[in-house]
């Protein structure tokens with residue numbers, strides 16, 4: 001806490017941990033929560049009720065770290081279930097909330113709460129996920145973590161969805177459905193093959209006539 005009088009009692013802030021699946025977002029969230037608990041700060045952990053892959057209530061990492069959490073049905077449910085004494089709020093899988101989560105996060109930080117958010121920055125197509133762009137913009141601290149590409153072992157920033165008939169953005173699953181991939185081994189879903197070819201020619205021009213037509 002800083003020395004300025006305005007910071008003495010209300011040092012709220014917003015931290016975001018983002019990256020693809022299997023990158024250690026939940027591990028990092030649990031690490032920060034455990035440290036806060038060691039410091040005897042009152043922490044509440046929330047997760048969207050939609051994410052029941054491992055456990056109805058606990059937040060569980062792919063490496064089997066586990067911590068008790070409160071499932072919430074929407075963003076406002078966090079305020080309803082918040083205790084006055086809570087100094088730190090941790091929210092896992094925050095990409096599943098709608099945009100009202102931004103207001104809630106800002107409100108908590110204004111009240112002096114340290115808000116730790118973890119979520120997927122991109123969906124399986126490589127597009128931004130739900131409220132993440134705005135959340136990243138309004139946050140004080142961003143930690144972008146990488147997984148390991150299942151194809152080549154390089155750092156992975158993308159989540160690849162194994163071939164499936166379902167093209168919905170939200171399809172809750174695990175290693176059965178998803179893999180971490182680097183940019184090279186990530187499929188360009190939905191991108192027109194001709195456009196991709198034109199782009200490849202443009203960035204590696206064989207002759208000077210090649211034009212970028214995107």
Ligand code: ADP
Nearest residue numbers: 021022023024025026027061062063147148180
């Ligand atoms: P996230 O919340 O980002 O999905 P977790 O914190 O739940 O990630 O899990 C991270 C753990 O997942 C790693 O410590 C490792 O044990 C395991 N893991 C499984 N597959 C991979 C992978 N492809 N790259 C990195 N870690 C992986």
Ligand code: MG
Nearest residue numbers: 025026061093
């Ligand atoms: Mg996770």
